[in-house]
Amino acid sequence: MNFDFSDDLKLLKDEARKFLDDKSSPEVVRRVLEGPDGYDKALWNEMAAMGWTGASIPEELGGAGMGALGLCVLAEEIGRSLAPVPFASTMYFAAEALMAGGSDAQKKAWLPKIAKGEFIGTFALAEGPGKATPKRVRTTFRNGVLNGEKLPVPDGTAANLAVVVAQTDRGIGLVLADLSHAGVKREHVETLDESRKQARLTFANVPGELLGAAGDGERLLALIEQRAAILMAFEQVGGAQRCLEMARDYALERYAFGRPIGSFQAIKHKLADVYVATELARSNAYYGAWALSKNAPQLALAAATARVSANEAFWLAAKENIQVHGGMGFTWAFDCHLYYRRAKVLAVANGSTRLWKERLVSELESANAPG
Amino acid sequence: MDFEDTKEEAEYRASARAFLTTNAKPRTGKGMLYRAAHATEDVLAEARDWQKKKHAAGFAGITWPKEWGGQGLSAINQVIYDQEEAQFSVPRGIYEIGLGMCIPTVCTWGTQAQRDRYAVTALKGEEVWCQLFSEPAGGSDLAALRTSAVRDGDDWVINGQKIWTSGAHYCQYGVIVTRSDFDAPKHKGLTYFFLDMRSPGVEIRGIKQISGASHFNEVFFNNVRIPDSQRLGKVGDGWKVSLTTLMNERFTIGGRAGVDVDEFLELARGIELEDGPALKNPTVRDKIADWYVASRGLKYSHFRTMTALSRGDTPGPESSIGKLVTGPKLQNMSAMALDVLEQGGVITDPEVAPMAALFHQTLMTSPSARIAGGSDEIMRNIIAERVLGLPADVRVDKDVPFNKVPTGKAK
Numbered sequence: 192m193n194f195d196f197s198d199d200l201k202l203l204k205d206e207a208r209k210f211l212d213d214k215s216s217p218e219v220v221r222r223v224l225e226g227p228d229g230y231d232k233a234l235w236n237e238m239a240a241m242g243w244t245g246a247s248i249p250e251e252l253g254g255a256g257m258g259a260l261g262l263c264v265l266a267e268e269i270g271r272s273l274a275p276v277p278f279a280s281t282m283y284f285a286a287e288a289l290m291a292g293g294s295d296a297q298k299k300a301w302l303p304k305i306a307k308g309e310f311i312g313t314f315a316l317a318e319g320p321g322k323a324t325p326k327r328v329r330t331t332f333r334n335g336v337l338n339g340e341k342l343p344v345p346d347g348t349a350a351n352l353a354v355v356v357a358q359t360d361r362g363i364g365l366v367l368a369d370l371s372h373a374g375v376k377r378e379h380v381e382t383l384d385e386s387r388k389q390a391r392l393t394f395a396n397v398p399g400e401l402l403g404a405a406g407d408g409e410r411l412l413a414l415i416e417q418r419a420a421i422l423m424a425f426e427q428v429g430g431a432q433r434c435l436e437m438a439r440d441y442a443l444e445r446y447a448f449g450r451p452i453g454s455f456q457a458i459k460h461k462l463a464d465v466y467v468a469t470e471l472a473r474s475n476a477y478y479g480a481w482a483l484s485k486n487a488p489q490l491a492l493a494a495a496t497a498r499v500s501a502n503e504a505f506w507l508a509a510k511e512n513i514q515v516h517g518g519m520g521f522t523w524a525f526d527c528h529l530y531y532r533r534a535k536v537l538a539v540a541n542g543s544t545r546l547w548k549e550r551l552v553s554e555l556e557s558a559n560a561p562g
Numbered sequence: 563m564d565f566e567d568t569k570e571e572a573e574y575r576a577s578a579r580a581f582l583t584t585n586a587k588p589r590t591g592k593g594m595l596y597r598a599a600h601a602t603e604d605v606l607a608e609a610r611d612w613q614k615k616k617h618a619a620g621f622a623g624i625t626w627p628k629e630w631g632g633q634g635l636s637a638i639n640q641v642i643y644d645q646e647e648a649q650f651s652v653p654r655g656i657y658e659i660g661l662g663m664c665i666p667t668v669c670t671w672g673t674q675a676q677r678d679r680y681a682v683t684a685l686k687g688e689e690v691w692c693q694l695f696s697e698p699a700g701g702s703d704l705a706a707l708r709t710s711a712v713r714d715g716d717d718w719v720i721n722g723q724k725i726w727t728s729g730a731h732y733c734q735y736g737v738i739v740t741r742s743d744f745d746a747p748k749h750k751g752l753t754y755f756f757l758d759m760r761s762p763g764v765e766i767r768g769i770k771q772i773s774g775a776s777h778f779n780e781v782f783f784n785n786v787r788i789p790d791s792q793r794l795g796k797v798g799d800g801w802k803v804s805l806t807t808l809m810n811e812r813f814t815i816g817g818r819a820g821v822d823v824d825e826f827l828e829l830a831r832g833i834e835l836e837d838g839p840a841l842k843n844p845t846v847r848d849k850i851a852d853w854y855v856a857s858r859g860l861k862y863s864h865f866r867t868m869t870a871l872s873r874g875d876t877p878g879p880e881s882s883i884g885k886l887v888t889g890p891k892l893q894n895m896s897a898m899a900l901d902v903l904e905q906g907g908v909i910t911d912p913e914v915a916p917m918a919a920l921f922h923q924t925l926m927t928s929p930s931a932r933i934a935g936g937s938d939e940i941m942r943n944i945i946a947e948r949v950l951g952l953p954a955d956v957r958v959d960k961d962v963p964f965n966k967v968p969t970g971k972a973k
Contacts, residue, residue: 192571192638192872193564194865260563439950454953456939459946466945467883471859474880478862481563500855548851549844555827555854556841 194477196264200257204264210241211272217526223275224386224529229349229379235276239308243278248286253303259418259483263425263476270426271433273533275386277311277346279540283422284415285312288354288365291418292403292411297367301352313350314415315341315392322546323356325363325409330394332357332366332401336374337394345540347390348379354402355394356412364408365415366399384532417494419541421479424501427537428476431469431501434508434530438462438515445517458515465508472497472504492558495551502538502547509534565865567642568872574639578646581619586612586650601656601732609653613687623661623685630669631682638871659728660684660691664737667807668756671794680735680756692759693807694724694738694781699969701726702940704739705748705801706959706967709783711740711755718742718755718793720763720786726934730766730779733759737807738788739800744965751964752800757788773926820892820931821924823854826899829916833902840902849898856887879949886941889931896925 196204214234223231238244247262248254255261262282269278286305289298289312304310317323318330319342330339337355344353355366368375374397382389403411439462442453452458479497482490509531513520520527538544567575616622624640626632633639665684669677683689700707709722720740730736736759743751759766763786768776795803827850830841840846860883867877899921900907912918932938946952959967 192567192865192868194862194869195563197563435950439952442952450956451953453946454956456943456955459950459952460939460942462950462952463886463942463945466949467886470863470880470883471856471887474862474866475855475859477563477866478858481565484563495851496855496858499851500859503855545848548848551851551854552841552847555823555850 194481196260196480200260200264203257203261204268207243207265207268208271210237211268211274215269215272215274217273217529220273220275220386220529223388224384229346229388230277231275234274235311236308238274238276238278242306244281244308245306247282248290248302248306252298253306255306259422260480262422263480263483266422266425267429270429270533270537273386273430273529277313277349277387279387279419279423279426280313280346280350281305281311283419284314285350285352285354287418287422288314288402288411288415289367291414292365292407293367297400297402301367305352310351311346311349312352312354313344313346314419315344315347315353315355316412317341317343325356325412328356328358328363330355330357332359332364332399335398337366337368337397337399340391340393342391343380343382343389344392345389346387347392348377348388353392354415355399356408357399359401359405359408361406362408363412364405365402365411367402368394368397368399372397382536384536386529386533387536413491416541417490418483420494420498420547421476421483423537423541424472424476424479424497427501427505427534428469428473430530430533430537431465431472431505431508434505434512434527434534435462435465435469437527437530438465438508438512441516452515461511461515465504465511468500468504468507472500475500492551492554495547495554498542498547499544499551502544505530505534506538571638571642571872574635575642575646578621578643581621582646582650582652585615585619586647586652589649589651601729605653606656606732609656610687612653613657613685617686622687623681626666626669626681626685630665630677631685636871636874638868641868641871656690656729656732657684657687659693660689660733660735663693663807664691664735664756667737667754667794667803670806671754671803672756689734690729690732692727692730692733692736694727694730694736695804695807696726697723698725702937704804705752707739707741707752709738709740710744711742711753711788713742713790714787716790717787718753718790720755720757720783720788722783724781724783725769725778727766727779727781728777730759730781731768735759736781737794739804741964742797742800745963746798747961748959748964748967749801750798752804753797754794754800754803755788755792756794757786757792761786761788763787771927772929773923775927820888820928821895821920822857823850825917825920826850826853826895829899829921830902832916835902835904843902846898846902849894853891853895856891860884860887879945882941882945882949885931885936886938886945889928889938892924892931893928896921896928900925 214237219231242255243265245254246257246265247259250256289301305312318340330341337357351370353368353370355368356363357366374395376393378391380389380391442458443451445452475497479493482493513527513531516525516527519525620633621643623632624635624643625637628634661684665681668680684691695704697707697709709720711718711720735756737756739752739754741751742753763784765782767780769778769780770776830846831839833840835843863880867881870877909915910919910922915922947954
């Protein structure tokens with residue numbers, strides 16, 4: 192049994208933690224949250240210089256070749272520090288989509304630029320409130336051009352490249368689009384978590400290229416959502432763990448009725464529950480990492496399990512962190528709300544708990560079919 | 563990252579599987595493990611025979627040191643053996659407390675002569691041991707126990723009552739913690755012994771549980787004499803000795819199987835609700851997903867623990883969450899199972915109730931999963947204090963002579 196990350200990756204994790212403690216402090220997160228910038232450029236450039244933006248990209252395409260497991264390790268630390276950078280959009284979605292569905296030419300054209308940190312990528316699926324199911328997507332890709340509106344698109348103000356989900360002549364397709372084209376209009380849209388800004392993107396006859404074979408869009412979309420769900424679960428576990436530590440530290444320092452509030456069972460039991468949820472989520476994410484690294488047939492079920500577990504753990508940890516901090520946790524000055532915002536944004540960023548629970552049980556049904 | 567055994571582990575697994583294949587029947591169905599809830603003479607004889615075979619083949623006392631008569635192997639060997647054994651229908655539950663908790667305490671605190679006398683006979687299944695700890699006044703607050711031990715010549719005279727003693731009626735020996743000094747603060751006045759359960763003055767009465775079974779007993783002590791040579795640890799050090807016993811409890815209690823998602827899927831597939839099979843109902847599906855996530859999270863946490871054991875490391879605190887997750891899950895799942903049966907959910911007749919009333923049994927046994935071996939509340943305290951480093955509860959009885967500590971009316 193070797194259900195753990197390698198010593199090399201643990202070392203990478205330690206280095207990432209030290210780096211982000213310094214360079215992605217709450218002050219840095221707040222600067223983006225409260226300012227006009229879509230992300231912290233200095234932080235992003237340093238991450239690229241360290242090879243993080245090429246972590247999962249093969250060496251022959253300019254990446255660091257650490258595979259999916261390397262990306263998992265970094266994701267946890269990025270989640271812990273709330274790093275205000277377009278890492279998830281670029282790495283979990285755009286790069287994964289290119290690696291899963293791109294032709295050799297497409298990979299060569301885009302992945303080296305992503306690895307170097309020159310290009311920011313994103314994934315454009317939603318078209319306003321409600322679920323953009325393959326049937327309901329109205330954006331079209333016909334005769335080689337994209338038309339329609341995507342809202343919200345994470346990091347949409349910053350991205351150079353988007354993978355756009357659009358209707359084609361053969362069902363939905365995943366379409367690569369260069370966002371520097373004149374037919375692309377971007378508009379910042381206000382969201383719950385301005386530390387990673389989102390946008391409304393409109394496409395008017397924007398040229399694009401299909402990823403994968405015609406008619407293969409639905410399968411690719413499901414695959415990318417599954418892979419991203421696992422990577423994002425590591426961010427969520429990192430965030431949940433940090434919330435637990437913040438709440439624990441505050442409960443030790445804050446006195447009421449003549450004793451630390453952390454000595455009251457009402458607080459102790461609450462934090463024990465957060466610990467349990469976080470450990471379950473971590474273990475489920477680990478299994479996801481294994482499935483990801485091996486392209487295992489269990490990927491769909493592993494992704495749904497990791498996603499549901501992580502959504503619930505981060506949300507529980509973030510809301511109870513505010514609760515333990517009491518009135519102070521409700522102030523702008525304390526950092527609790529940064530995690531509360533991020534927890535909810537991540538919980539809907541790639542399909543809600545409700546949606547993934549349904550996917551999970553559907554997988555169980557087919558895996559457990561009688562006879 | 564992989565789930566493969568090392569070469570040595572694979573060899574050990576193969577030897578365990580070979581032994582089990584030759585000597586036991588594979589477990590059929592996904593239901594409950596064979597557990598000796600009703601310890602009839604037949605069940606006891608079968609358990610004795612199985613333990614003897616395990617010992618002869620070198621699969622008893624796997625982690626015990628060789629000087630106790632064990633195999634001197636590591637915890638990972640025990641885990642591997644348990645995983646393999648779980649796939650077979652073999653008697654469980656008779657020897658776990660003795661071999662898991664009592665004998666390690668005797669061996670740690672007793673003399674070499676006592677180790678020689680008791681360890682191997684227990685390992686061979688010839689003698690069964692029970693643990694006499696809890697009392698009507700001392701459950702979660704174990705150190706509040708009141709059974710008295712008074713020195714009289716070379717003996718101690720024991721008076722009082724123990725409760726929740728599993729298997730007392732078929733055990734030859736027991737370990738017992740008593741109060742030898744009522745003037746000392748509660749943790750400081752305790753003394754630990756082992757005794758022959760057939761000693762005059764020991765009276766055992768079964769307790770009928772809410773499930774109807776009688777797995778536990780009350781044990782009364784009326785002027786029971788225990789020789790001082792059977793004292794473990796110093797007079798007044800009983801709490802310290804008890805911790806040796808309790809330290810081993812987690813390993814003994816953990817990993818108990820019960821109904822899980824597979825069984826619920828089987829039920830939900832076969833039951834028709836107003837809008838089709840229960841398995842297609844959104845409320846039911848929502849719950850199934852919750853249980854699956856909890857169940858898998860535990861399974862993979864167990865893999866993390868195994869990884870640490872396999873490397874010879876001490877497992878991290880993730881190994882402490884199992885009981886707190888499993889107990890409530892068993893209870894909630896069985897409650898939901900009865901809900902989907904609607905009015906027919908009341909029927910416990912195994913001829914009529916689906917899956918031979920498996921979920922009905924679980925409904926009535928699951929409360930104990932949230933109490934025995936550390937209640938949910940105690941487990942949360944343990945996680946909060948030992949894992950998260952939060953302060954211990956304020957104790958109003960600390961440093962107070964035990965006979966001045968207030969007691970309430972409730973038992």
